[in-house]
Amino acid sequence: MENIPFKEFDKKMDNEILKNISLNLEALDLQGTIEGVKKALDERIPPFEIVKNGLSPGMDKIGEKYERKEYFLSELSFAAHIMKGAMEFLDPQLKASKEGSLGTFLIGTVKGDLHDIGKNIVSMMLTSGGFEVCDLGIDVADEKFLQKAVEIKADFVGMSSLLTTTMPSMKSVMELFRNNGIREKVRIFVGGAVVTQSFADEIGADYYAKDAMECVRKARSCIVVKG
Amino acid sequence: MHPLDRFLSAARMKEPDEVPVSLLTSARFFSRLYGIEVFKFFHDPRMMLDATLHTMKRFPEIVFFPGLWADYGIVVEPSAFGSRIYWPKNYVPYVRGELLKNPEDIMELEPPDPRTEGLMPFVLESIQFMQKHAPKNIKYLYAVARGPFQVASYMRGPAEFLVDLRVRPDIARKLIDVCTETTIRLLKVQLEVIDDPIGIFVPDDNASFLSPGLFKEFGLPVYKRIFSEFDGLLKVYHNDADSTHILDLLAQCGFDVFNFSPATDIATVKRGIGQRVCLMGNVDPVNVMLRGTPEQVEEDCKRLIRIGGPGGGYILSLGGGPSMETPEENMEAMVRAAKKYGKYPL
Numbered sequence: 022m023e024n025i026p027f028k029e030f031d032k033k034m035d036n037e038i039l040k041n042i043s044l045n046l047e048a049l050d051l052q053g054t055i056e057g058v059k060k061a062l063d064e065r066i067p068p069f070e071i072v073k074n075g076l077s078p079g080m081d082k083i084g085e086k087y088e089r090k091e092y093f094l095s096e097l098s099f100a101a102h103i104m105k106g107a108m109e110f111l112d113p114q115l116k117a118s119k120e121g122s123l124g125t126f127l128i129g130t131v132k133g134d135l136h137d138i139g140k141n142i143v144s145m146m147l148t149s150g151g152f153e154v155c156d157l158g159i160d161v162a163d164e165k166f167l168q169k170a171v172e173i174k175a176d177f178v179g180m181s182s183l184l185t186t187t188m189p190s191m192k193s194v195m196e197l198f199r200n201n202g203i204r205e206k207v208r209i210f211v212g213g214a215v216v217t218q219s220f221a222d223e224i225g226a227d228y229y230a231k232d233a234m235e236c237v238r239k240a241r242s243c244i245v246v247k248g
Numbered sequence: 249m250h251p252l253d254r255f256l257s258a259a260r261m262k263e264p265d266e267v268p269v270s271l272l273t274s275a276r277f278f279s280r281l282y283g284i285e286v287f288k289f290f291h292d293p294r295m296m297l298d299a300t301l302h303t304m305k306r307f308p309e310i311v312f313f314p315g316l317w318a319d320y321g322i323v324v325e326p327s328a329f330g331s332r333i334y335w336p337k338n339y340v341p342y343v344r345g346e347l348l349k350n351p352e353d354i355m356e357l358e359p360p361d362p363r364t365e366g367l368m369p370f371v372l373e374s375i376q377f378m379q380k381h382a383p384k385n386i387k388y389l390y391a392v393a394r395g396p397f398q399v400a401s402y403m404r405g406p407a408e409f410l411v412d413l414r415v416r417p418d419i420a421r422k423l424i425d426v427c428t429e430t431t432i433r434l435l436k437v438q439l440e441v442i443d444d445p446i447g448i449f450v451p452d453d454n455a456s457f458l459s460p461g462l463f464k465e466f467g468l469p470v471y472k473r474i475f476s477e478f479d480g481l482l483k484v485y486h487n488d489a490d491s492t493h494i495l496d497l498l499a500q501c502g503f504d505v506f507n508f509s510p511a512t513d514i515a516t517v518k519r520g521i522g523q524r525v526c527l528m529g530n531v532d533p534v535n536v537m538l539r540g541t542p543e544q545v546e547e548d549c550k551r552l553i554r555i556g557g558p559g560g561g562y563i564l565s566l567g568g569g570p571s572m573e574t575p576e577e578n579m580e581a582m583v584r585a586a587k588k589y590g591k592y593p594l
Contacts, residue, residue, distance in 0.1 A: 133336065184339070186572065
């Protein structure tokens, strides 16, 4: 043992711990995932490493299983619950340092629309995908999107709508951003049951995402590294 | 054949003279066509009746399902438990916030009395009003109640409910049982006041959020229970979420008609559950009916009739209710397509 360089041995063990977190999360093992996170913290693995190389690959696998129709909304919701439990241990230390964040993502369901399950899953997948998410909730006024985006210096803004009657708010939020000179500073994502790629093109949004997995993929593809 | 007879023939797995066309009764669409705010539709049973009759008269070849409907949207059942209800001026009402934030409260939950609690007595009164004032040839035909998964999701929160199924299965089961009992009771009291009922209608989209394993454990037994309570009546089930993964289980539930959305592929449905129950669907209500041209609607209907129509047991419909601004010419295109491509023998 004494002949093996400590750092190398440590790295190997770290990878094993992180891999187990990923596997446990993928298998939807609540207890196993939480114990893995605690163990990783005991071993002084940096919290952002635990997210990036433990939880995040696990969530990616869950997303893939959802796309292959091996997992369903019931599994995504349970995975979100496990993630939330894991993040309770990691959050205090992650908040102290923004190391590892892929950018700030502001998200909400537009004014007059009270749907939130899809938006919540997008929030959760973005969080596990390495983004710092600010969720404004449902029935979000246009001005609130603007005010918060300026306040937190958002890199991404995601809007959800599930009603044909509330879709026009996506356009008015974009105009508000344009009129206040911040349109070019953010990447705008739109989604929700009634939204399509052609609607996104029509209103000039940067990206349309059909589901949470696509949203994470597209956001990662245009990563803005925070200074 | 009369459009309603055509609908009922297909619903009983037969081949009518041609493929029937049916759309869900929609407070939003009916209000727009009648020129009133949606809130007014809910506010006054006279308005509800007149707006419905107006639309039926405008489209005589379309069977609006369930036809006359004392409709207060998705809030009827949650209102009876004490949920907070939000009424927009020109849209359908919503449940705001979750009533059962604390899972422990569920163990004390009891099914409401449909004669006295929430909006349920208004439903019963409105049914009687509509029956009394409708023209003699238009009958009130169906009792309607939302299924347990939709009601449970509104009261507990959809994501929390799904988590409960794994983390606290006993509590989840208790909530499902209370909601199931509520569905059954609400259907039964309506059947008591409807003069000549012919069926029941149970919409329950959230059931498809469950994996096959969870649906088999929590969904199948309660659906079997609900539908077995109403033997002799036509049982119509609506679910416009992607149900591909639970189709085999849905086939065992005991309903007669399945109204499904374009999220579930009609060819798959026809091959499986479609051999046992009548299919009602599944034109895309937004991308085709709302945004498409009449030519696109006709083309899509032709495609659906070719897949769904053979052997009968098929009703051309949307996968969900018509959107508020659905163009009237697109509805006419549906009827045209059924006449052009849906004559039996196909």
